[in-house]
Amino acid sequence: MRALEAAVWGAAGAAGVAAGVALAHWVSPAHVPLPGLGIVVLLLVVPGVAALIAISREVAQLPVLLAFDRSHGLSDLLSTAWALARVPDDRRGPFVAATLERAERAAAGVELWRTFPWRRPRGLVWLATAVVAAAASVFGATSQPTAAASVAGSEASPAFERLVSPEQLASFRARLARLDANTLEPPTPARAELERILDELGQPADRLQVLRRLGDLERRARPGANRAETAGQSTAARGGERSSAKLPPSATEPAPPSEHTQPAAAPAPAEGAAPPATAAAATEKPSAPQPSAAPAPAVPEPQTQERAASAEPKGDDSPDPGAPPPPQSGGQSTSPPAAKEARPVAASASRGGKDDNGPRGPDLERNRAPQNPPRDRGENLADAISELRDLMRRDQSVHADLEGSDQAPQLPRDRPDPKRDDSKGNRPGAPNAAYASGGPPQVGTEAGDSKNEDLPKLPAAATRISGVRSDGPVRSQVIYGAAQRGFAGGDYARVHAEYEDHAERELESESVPPGYRGYVRRYFEAIAPRKTP
Amino acid sequence: MTELEVSLKRFQSRVDALRAELGKRIVGQRALIDSVLIALLSSGHVLLEGVPGLGKTMLVRSLASALELSFSRIQFTPDLMPADILGTTVIRELGTGQKAFEFEPGPVFANLVLADEINRATPRTQSALLEAMQEHSVTIGKSTRTLAEPFFVLATQNPIEMEGTYPLPEAQLDRFLFKLHVPFPSHSELHEILERTTGRSTPEITRALGVSDILEMRALVREVPVAEHVRDHVVTMLESTHPGQAKAPALVRRYVRFGASPRGAQACLLAAKAHALMAGRTHVAVSDIRDVARPALRHRLILNFEGDADGIDTDKILDEVLAQLPS
Numbered sequence: 001m002r003a004l005e006a007a008v009w010g011a012a013g014a015a016g017v018a019a020g021v022a023l024a025h026w027v028s029p030a031h032v033p034l035p036g037l038g039i040v041v042l043l044l045v046v047p048g049v050a051a052l053i054a055i056s057r058e059v060a061q062l063p064v065l066l067a068f069d070r071s072h073g074l075s076d077l078l079s080t081a082w083a084l085a086r087v088p089d090d091r092r093g094p095f096v097a098a099t100l101e102r103a104e105r106a107a108a109g110v111e112l113w114r115t116f117p118w119r120r121p122r123g124l125v126w127l128a129t130a131v132v133a134a135a136a137s138v139f140g141a142t143s144q145p146t147a148a149a150s151v152a153g154s155e156a157s158p159a160f161e162r163l164v165s166p167e168q169l170a171s172f173r174a175r176l177a178r179l180d181a182n183t184l185e186p187p188t189p190a191r192a193e194l195e196r197i198l199d200e201l202g203q204p205a206d207r208l209q210v211l212r213r214l215g216d217l218e219r220r221a222r223p224g225a226n227r228a229e230t231a232g233q234s235t236a237a238r239g240g241e242r243s244s245a246k247l248p249p250s251a252t253e254p255a256p257p258s259e260h261t262q263p264a265a266a267p268a269p270a271e272g273a274a275p276p277a278t279a280a281a282a283t284e285k286p287s288a289p290q291p292s293a294a295p296a297p298a299v300p301e302p303q304t305q306e307r308a309a310s311a312e313p314k315g316d317d318s319p320d321p322g323a324p325p326p327p328q329s330g331g332q333s334t335s336p337p338a339a340k341e342a343r344p345v346a347a348s349a350s351r352g353g354k355d356d357n358g359p360r361g362p363d364l365e366r367n368r369a370p371q372n373p374p375r376d377r378g379e380n381l382a383d384a385i386s387e388l389r390d391l392m393r394r395d396q397s398v399h400a401d402l403e404g405s406d407q408a409p410q411l412p413r414d415r416p417d418p419k420r421d422d423s424k425g426n427r428p429g430a431p432n433a434a435y436a437s438g439g440p441p442q443v444g445t446e447a448g449d450s451k452n453e454d455l456p457k458l459p460a461a462a463t464r465i466s467g468v469r470s471d472g473p474v475r476s477q478v479i480y481g482a483a484q485r486g487f488a489g490g491d492y493a494r495v496h497a498e499y500e501d502h503a504e505r506e507l508e509s510e511s512v513p514p515g516y517r518g519y520v521r522r523y524f525e526a527i528a529p530r531k532t533p
Numbered sequence: 534m535t536e537l538e539v540s541l542k543r544f545q546s547r548v549d550a551l552r553a554e555l556g557k558r559i560v561g562q563r564a565l566i567d568s569v570l571i572a573l574l575s576s577g578h579v580l581l582e583g584v585p586g587l588g589k590t591m592l593v594r595s596l597a598s599a600l601e602l603s604f605s606r607i608q609f610t611p612d613l614m615p616a617d618i619l620g621t622t623v624i625r626e627l628g629t630g631q632k633a634f635e636f637e638p639g640p641v642f643a644n645l646v647l648a649d650e651i652n653r654a655t656p657r658t659q660s661a662l663l664e665a666m667q668e669h670s671v672t673i674g675k676s677t678r679t680l681a682e683p684f685f686v687l688a689t690q691n692p693i694e695m696e697g698t699y700p701l702p703e704a705q706l707d708r709f710l711f712k713l714h715v716p717f718p719s720h721s722e723l724h725e726i727l728e729r730t731t732g733r734s735t736p737e738i739t740r741a742l743g744v745s746d747i748l749e750m751r752a753l754v755r756e757v758p759v760a761e762h763v764r765d766h767v768v769t770m771l772e773s774t775h776p777g778q779a780k781a782p783a784l785v786r787r788y789v790r791f792g793a794s795p796r797g798a799q800a801c802l803l804a805a806k807a808h809a810l811m812a813g814r815t816h817v818a819v820s821d822i823r824d825v826a827r828p829a830l831r832h833r834l835i836l837n838f839e840g841d842a843d844g845i846d847t848d849k850i851l852d853e854v855l856a857q858l859p860s
Contacts, residue, residue: 062762075814075820076760076816076820077816077818079762080758080759080760080763080816080818083761083762084760093758094536094537094756095537095756095757095758095815096758097537098538099815099816
């Protein structure tokens with residue numbers, strides 16, 4: 001009976017262990033392999049071993065006799081008789097003999113099951129728990145697909161998902177192919193690894209694992225790049241944005257304040273057919289400062305303007321050295337007819353425009369501009385990987401929309417926001433570009449004006465923004481916008497830099513345990529603004 | 534039926550007869566009566582403690598009436614002298630006209646001695662009983678006189694009237710096998726007491742046991758065998774009353790200055806034998822030990838200052854000692 005009881009307890013323990021393994025595998029199949037056969041062996045061997053141990057273990061007699069006495073109400077008769085039985089016969093008195101005789105009579109009526117009744121494992125609750133654990137382990141061993149099967153199967157587990165839409169992936173591959181075509185250097189192992197990751201991204205994959213691999217790959221592809229360098233780039237980018245934001249109206253907005261319409265991002269250009277973004281920007285930018293494009297009002301006033309979804313063009317993308325310097329902020333002032341004419345050009349410009357969250361096709365293609373010096377292949381590859389990571393970090397709802405849409409992949413902020421109220425200056429189908437700067441939407445003074453009705457129907461990727469002259473969003477708005485729409489934008493980069501500097505100072509001055517400093521730094525790296533090229 | 538079984542039946546019938554005789558005057562108090570009988574059969578002495586009017590003296594007088602023993606009562610007072618208890622030598626005039634010293638035995642020379650309100654006498658007088666209780670002999674001058682067997686002392690004391698009293702020294706307390714608390718009778722028992730004591734006639738007690746009967750029963754008690762694990766239980770229990778022992782419970786460590794003496798273990802085991810025989814068993818069980826542990830040990834624990842200040846009852850400490858031992 002001891003063996004049976006030990007076997008039951010052993011089985012319950014083994015079932016608990018098996019259920020734990022199955023649960024860990026279910027939570028993270030990539031990290032915890034499921035030993036299906038091992039669980040079966042565990043469930044069979046452990047009870048047997050427990051039973052053998054119970055059988056082979058020697059039991060002391062006195063405790064057993066005391067248990068008999070207690071269970072049968074014998075007042076220590078059997079245990080006393082067992083002790084008195086060792087007294088030599090010549091020393092036994094009448095009391096010892098009588099005690100032994102009484103014990104002999106009492107032992108005849110002893111019932112084993114009364115002393116050692118069957119004890120169920122801690123009641124029915126524990127027994128039911130053991131049964132459920134065993135069932136869970138069997139279920140986990142038989143029904144849970146492995147990591148590879150989960151990736152290959154049509155029904156992905158919660159840990160796997162399709163991270164990049166097929167359209168985005170195809171577009172990215174196309175740009176990557178063009179990048180390869182323009183590079184004379186031989187392919188690197190990092191490039192081959194990126195190709196493998198792209199193949200895996202065609203199927204549902206572990207998001208965290210892929211991001212980690214991409215991060216490692218980016219670091220490998222960007223030799224010499226370190227944190228200070230990245231910080232320097234970010235600072236330079238921030239400095240550029242801030243300087244542009246502080247430009248006087250005459251410099252930033254050379255065009256007369258009036259409504260300007262500028263068609264922006266068109267559907268994704270066909271591979272090889274789209275003109276270079278830099279060329280498009282070069283075509284567009286000279287027209288911006290021409291005062292003859294529209295009559296300028298005498299007094300500058302709050303104005304609305306339309307521009308490409310990707311906001312302002314990048315300063316370092318100026319293709320033509322002889323061309324006049326493009327405005328660094330604000331939009332180009334063009335009349336509606338001029339905007340219609342410039343639509344395809346602006347579409348290219350929007351792709352090449354500075355948008356921290358948008359696809360960075362021009363980043364990859366800028367080497368095609370003959371006037372740009374050839375970049376290092378590793379650097380280009382690192383930029384491509386960074387872009388791919390940005391794609392994967394997008395909002396899942398937008399991501400789902402993209403998968404079911406025929407449109408070319410666009411950044412979430414370039415997507416029209418059908419939920420937005422039209423009275424706020426956003427038409428249905430118009431992109432929600434107010435967050436492009438990282439802040440909440442700014443309501444234009446003439447937003448929703450009837451004059452917008454006769455505007456040409458822009459493609460879905462076109463952006464209409466309403467600009468107001470102000471000091472910009474406050475810090476809380478910047479942080480709120482970054483949390484809602486992604487860690488991008490010049491304002492956010494500035495706030496992040498301040499916070500990170502403050503954190504670094506505190507880490508150096510305060511008594512923060514060394515083991516925890518890494519967590520703080522990792523946090524700020526995680527919320528770092530997206531790197532601008 | 535063996536001779537032992539006959540002896541056991543006779544033992545139990547005598548005990549039952551004695552209970553019945555005592556029950557004629559003592560209402561209820563079954564545990565108290567049994568404890569007194571156990572002490573009597575274990576060759577021990579009893580210290581009865583209780584407030585006045587609970588029947589302590591009545592119990593002793595009833596027991597003396599039920600037993601065919603010589604009985605003497607000593608009322609302890611502060612001016613009581615040892616000679617008043619033990620006896621003294623007096624000059625007696627002989628018939629020839631000569632005078633000679635002659636020993637006049639004191640009240641201690643009896644089979645059953647009632648030391649009423651023993652804590653009212655001075656320690657010197659109290660100590661006069663030390664030799665008599667332990668050695669069953671009295672030494673006066675250069676001569677030692679043996680007391681007649683059975684020698685059984687029942688002392689009473691009042692726990693609430695502390696003014697003008699002399700608490701018994703530890704050595705004196707250790708001589709008592711049991712210290713028994715006389716409980717207050719229940720509601721129905723009070724009715725019965727009033728019924729019996731306020732009527733026209735008082736119940737008469739007949740003698741149930743003689744000297745030989747008691748001595749025979751005492752000899753039978755000492756023959757009861759004790760198994761080793763039962764004896765080990767007694768030893769472990771005794772060790773647990775000492776604060777320096779590792780197995781002592783927290784209450785002992787905090788409030789006890791000195792634990793029970795080995796005489797306490799002897800008292801436990803001897804009383805357990807009588808308890809087992811009264812229950813009809815030929816061996817001592819652990820339950821016998823636990824039943825007699827409190828009356829046998831409660832007066833042998835010496836509390837420290839903190840225990841006295843907190844008014845700790847030694848029964849509470851013994852409860853914790855027994856609780857940690859396997860039953």
